[in-house]
Amino acid sequence: MTRHVAIVGAGPSGCFLAQALLKARPDLAVDLIDRLPVPYGLVRYGVAADHQGTKAIARQFARLFERQGARFHGNVEIGRDVPLSALRAAYDAVVLAAGLSGDREPELAGLPLAGVHGAGALTRALYDHPDAGPLPDLGAHPLILGNGNVALDILRLLAKTPEELDGSDLGPRATRWLADSGIETLTIVGRSPAAQARFDPVMVRELGALKGVSITVEAAPPGADDAGEKVLAALAQIDGTATGPRRIAFRFGLTPAGVLGEGGRIVALTVTRPDGVAETLPCTALVTAIGFRGDGSLPTEDGPGLYKAGWFARGPRGTIPENRADAQDLALRILADLDAAPDAPGKSGAAVLDTCRDRVDYAGWGRIDAAELAAAPANRCRQKLDTRAAMLALACRTEETQP
Amino acid sequence: MKLAILYGTETGNAEMLAEDLQSALEADHEVSVANLSDIVPGDLDGETFYLVVCSTYGDGELPASAQPFGAALEAGEPDLSHVHFAIFGLGDSAYPDTYNGGSAVLAAALAQRGATMIGDRVTHDASGPDLAEDLALPWAEAAIAEAATRLGAAA
Numbered sequence A: 001m002t003r004h005v006a007i008v009g010a011g012p013s014g015c016f017l018a019q020a021l022l023k024a025r026p027d028l029a030v031d032l033i034d035r036l037p038v039p040y041g042l043v044r045y046g047v048a049a050d051h052q053g054t055k056a057i058a059r060q061f062a063r064l065f066e067r068q069g070a071r072f073h074g075n076v077e078i079g080r081d082v083p084l085s086a087l088r089a090a091y092d093a094v095v096l097a098a099g100l101s102g103d104r105e106p107e108l109a110g111l112p113l114a115g116v117h118g119a120g121a122l123t124r125a126l127y128d129h130p131d132a133g134p135l136p137d138l139g140a141h142p143l144i145l146g147n148g149n150v151a152l153d154i155l156r157l158l159a160k161t162p163e164e165l166d167g168s169d170l171g172p173r174a175t176r177w178l179a180d181s182g183i184e185t186l187t188i189v190g191r192s193p194a195a196q197a198r199f200d201p202v203m204v205r206e207l208g209a210l211k212g213v214s215i216t217v218e219a220a221p222p223g224a225d226d227a228g229e230k231v232l233a234a235l236a237q238i239d240g241t242a243t244g245p246r247r248i249a250f251r252f253g254l255t256p257a258g259v260l261g262e263g264g265r266i267v268a269l270t271v272t273r274p275d276g277v278a279e280t281l282p283c284t285a286l287v288t289a290i291g292f293r294g295d296g297s298l299p300t301e302d303g304p305g306l307y308k309a310g311w312f313a314r315g316p317r318g319t320i321p322e323n324r325a326d327a328q329d330l331a332l333r334i335l336a337d338l339d340a341a342p343d344a345p346g347k348s349g350a351a352v353l354d355t356c357r358d359r360v361d362y363a364g365w366g367r368i369d370a371a372e373l374a375a376a377p378a379n380r381c382r383q384k385l386d387t388r389a390a391m392l393a394l395a396c397r398t399e400e401t402q403p
Numbered sequence B: 001m002k003l004a005i006l007y008g009t010e011t012g013n014a015e016m017l018a019e020d021l022q023s024a025l026e027a028d029h030e031v032s033v034a035n036l037s038d039i040v041p042g043d044l045d046g047e048t049f050y051l052v053v054c055s056t057y058g059d060g061e062l063p064a065s066a067q068p069f070g071a072a073l074e075a076g077e078p079d080l081s082h083v084h085f086a087i088f089g090l091g092d093s094a095y096p097d098t099y100n101g102g103s104a105v106l107a108a109a110l111a112q113r114g115a116t117m118i119g120d121r122v123t124h125d126a127s128g129p130d131l132a133e134d135l136a137l138p139w140a141e142a143a144i145a146e147a148a149t150r151l152g153a154a155a
């Protein structure tokens, strides 16, 4: 009797989990369900457009569908198109690998104000996510709040010259927006001291290779552990970089207090320095990169046959490699649970999704993928389709012509 | 001559490549595949030719699955002067300072213990245009041809 496993979310965690399950048990029926018509989650919509090497993991995930027998069901949102209870009734095991798509909101006196943007919303707009809003006006002096790699990604993209984006998959809209941004200074503000910044030192050093920037790093107080030493060394290395006019300033140890506005739009962030003195940092926009949260549409408790994976399980921490290690552990747990119930009643599996209109299968994604690669202009490796309608028009084509 | 493909990986690209190589080579050879996490240096023998495939993490370091093996070599354990290997690296030129450091570290550690490297270390760049298997298959075939003459008539 075939056992059926549904994985909600076709991001890295869902894909690594499917891979581990099918490697151990090729006879399982594994369905990867995503609310987007396209797979791979943040590999496509979070990993920076100029980090194509990291996105190359998608080639590995394609194997899942091409050789390992996993099935993709795109454009199906669990909780909206299909209730979770129906999914659980149809599958032996259901895994929520839905990521965390909401931006964690900063707690700042004076909000809401126009000109304050979450990193998730901004990166989705930059990377042509079909549900993203328009690209905002950041003005000449945006401030980035946050001390992780997402903050560094945004800083780097905003700092790059157009030529430095060659070879990326940044779309025409975002490309024009960046070229016309008029950004003069970029200030990146962290709450913790430099030695505790959660920056990958390699990504810090990457900034030192930019072609049009002048970088200053606020002096760090001594006293760091090994990881901290590496970050400090990387920051010291890029301090003083002077290759062009766009000024980048790293500030640390500043506790955000509030925002000041004029006419409903942000004009400054107020902070408290380590010595207790208040400081006002004027800005034309504030980008907050301080973490992510769920949108509340899926339950966070486990139940019999219900599991969680990836960011949805762990919170918004950890890179793609960490999701793989976690997924391999979870696969063992799921397989043990399946084995412990050998006489469970037979399940119907993917038939429960049959009522969903415009469901996209792997072949449908293949048509989107091929069209995007073919549409790439000379200095880009891909041009993404940026609306659901355009994706579905391609992906569902054959189903329409062969009723 | 028996072949063993050993891989060190963190996100699975090297594992996929190892399996691709096995599929491509098994028509003509007896080929096994193992994760470096599942063996120790003392397991390596003189009758097998080892094709090592290894990625890079952190600051030019070994990927998670190769770290215990690397640490055992470092600890100076067995003499590997009977062992022959070739090595292929996976990396990303987006990390220019530490590009393909993992395979370089592993090659040096094996050589340090006396193992003989056959052919050149060939590297794949995740940001580059080539598919890893397109570079790795010619690397493997050339290395196997050379190893066959060196390891002698055991072939």
Ligand SMILES: Cc1cc2nc3c(=O)[nH]c(=O)nc-3n(C[C@H](O)[C@H](O)[C@H](O)COP(=O)(O)OP(=O)(O)OC[C@H]3O[C@@H](n4cnc5c(N)ncnc54)[C@H](O)[C@@H]3O)c2cc1C
Residues within 6 Å of the ligand: A008, A009, A010, A011, A012, A013, A014, A033, A034, A035, A036, A039, A040, A041, A042, A043, A045, A046, A047, A048, A051, A054, A076, A077, A078, A079, A097, A098, A099, A100, A123, A150, A153, A297, A298, A309, A310, A311, A312, A317, A318, A319, A320, A321, A323
């Ligand atoms: C801006 C940014 C940049 C990053 N850059 C890097 C990097 O360079 N390198 C690195 O290693 N890591 C990077 N990370 C971290 C990495 O992206 C995460 O570790 C990883 O994506 C988490 O995987 P996941 O599968 O848990 O979640 P996700 O990748 O978010 O995948 C979740 C999937 O679930 C789907 N989904 C959500 N709700 C539903 C629902 N109700 N029904 C159906 N489907 C649903 C979503 O559409 C999505 O496809 C970055 C993260 C961000 C935010």
Ligand SMILES: Cc1cc2nc3c(=O)[nH]c(=O)nc-3n(C[C@H](O)[C@H](O)[C@H](O)COP(=O)(O)O)c2cc1C
Residues within 6 Å of the ligand: A053, A054, A319, A320, A321, B008, B009, B010, B011, B012, B013, B014, B015, B055, B056, B057, B058, B059, B060, B061, B063, B090, B091, B092, B093, B095, B098, B099, B100, B101, B126
């Ligand atoms: C967090 C991280 C750090 C990396 N560091 C390096 C590095 O220092 N040098 C390098 O050449 N490649 C580096 N890479 C690229 C990987 O080696 C490359 O993506 C490889 O294909 C991964 O293979 P694997 O999936 O087998 O681990 C890094 C990748 C990640 C995600």
